[in-house]
Amino acid sequence: MNTLLIFIAGLILVAQAFIALSFFISCLQEKERRASFFAGLQLLAMLLLLGLFFHLHSIGFFLTTAGIVLLIAGLVVFGSLAFTLLRRTLSNPIALQGAKGYIVGEVKRFDEREIVFARNRSIRPGSEEYKVFYANHPELEAYDAKRREKGGPLGQLGSIDGQRGAPNAAATLAPTSIPQSLSGPALVFPEAHPALKCKRIELTADEASRRVKGFALNAGADLVGVAEINPLWFYSNRGEIFHDNWSDWGKEILVEHRYAIVFATEMNLELVGAAPHTPTVIESMNNYAKGAYIATQLAAYVANLGHHATANHLRHYDAVLVPLAVDAGLGELGRLGYLMTKKFGPRVRLAAVTTTLPLVPDKPVDLGVEYFCRLCKKCATCCPSQSIPMTEKTVVNGTLRWKLNEQTCFDYWGKIGTDCNICMRVCPWSHARTVPHKLILEMVSRNKTARRVFNLMDDIFYGRKPKPREAPSWARFK
Secondary structure, eight states: OHHHHHHHHHHHHHHHHHHHHHHHHHHHHTTOHHHHHHHHHHHHHHHHHHHHHHHHHHTTGGGSHHHHHHHHHHHHHHHHHHHHHHSOOOOOTTGGGGGGGGBOSOOOOOOGGGSHHHHHHTOOTTSHHHHHHHHHOHHHHHHHHHHHHTTSTTSSTTGGGGGGGHHHHHHHHGGGHHHHHTOSHHHHSOOOOTTOOOSOOOOOHHHHHHHHHHHHHHHTOSEEEEEEOOGGGBOSBOOOOSSSOGGGTTOBOOOOOSEEEEEEEEOOHHHHTTTTSHHHHHHHHHHHHHHHHHHHHHHHHHHHTTSOEEEEBTTBOSBOHHHHHHHTTSOEEOTTSSEEBTTTBTOEEEEEEEESSOOOOOOOOOOSHHHHHHHHOHHHHHOTTOOSOSSOOEEETTEEEOOOOHHHHHHHHHHHTSOOOHHHHHOGGGSOOOHHHHHHHHHHHHOHHHHHHHHHHHHHHHOSSOOOOOOOGGGOOO
């Protein structure tokens, strides 16, 4: 019996030391100085404890009554902690309903003409569209005019890094032509390829789902899911114009498709780690280009199967993609306004294809995001423009959510010349998916107590206001 207890205790201590070592290495790889320091202390403590255990074993201490009592007490404490942190606590029934679970009143489809991007990028001063829009929204005219004077959505690109960031500004602009060139009608609303003789390829919903998901992943997507479309998440009217087709401005967007294939691409941890500096906006544009490339390919594939499809990417959105992604089971909406995924946290960009192709919808997920975000608030604490609320959720357009102040957020983008991404960088869910972080995430997604414990641990190891990390050598701005 004593031998078995000694073996189990030794195995547990070795495993803990290995995890501590893995976490220390992970922190070094992430270039997190503060976390590396505390992880080093943790590793040292575990090695000392392991050394003490083997010393006591070598002198026969665990064969004594006191040693047996100590072993049993240690195993009981460890077992209690493991049970407390690993057991699955009650799920969030609202999250399991998807985006519709947060509807508490009347929801009106959002008019794309009103979003800050469409107002500052598409509406031309002096045009008829300008007169019509600001006659209906006089409170926005002075604000938007001031923003346009600063140079567009990102102001002076890369201004936060000055001339040192000029190479990164060049890198940011390099992929911008891809979404633009892939936003023409023939690519957004593709027809079947003329070489195909069969007008429609018959597939079951199961097989079609498997094939389109596999196609998206093979084309470069990192996550993909299927949602049955809730029309409420579609824009009501067209607001973004990219090919001078002004006859479409203000036109009603019809919901003619039943399903959405929603996918996400991972944003590089090292580049996001430098936020709000220029490396992070390089990665944003890179991912938007990937999204356009994948979405147009996927839409063409579905069209070749004989069904209508529409590509949704940076230069053509029919719908608000985060609620569609929630319904497709890719994650939950976080306090910061981004989709929170289990595999990458908020470090993703989204694109989608809507279609008439019969598919099998995926189920929404409960990752524990809502409870974790209620406790954490790190994104709100670190937001330089205070655009992320510190308060509880409020009712916005009939839905219960944390409401980002897009005006002040957008202003800060213009001030620094990047899309900021500080909230994405500091989020505890954004860490590299090394073995220790995977274990932590598994516990956090299952257990309320783990969310409290590791929320506190993240503040200790990474700090309440983590500093930007050094970018890869090719994207340095210092």
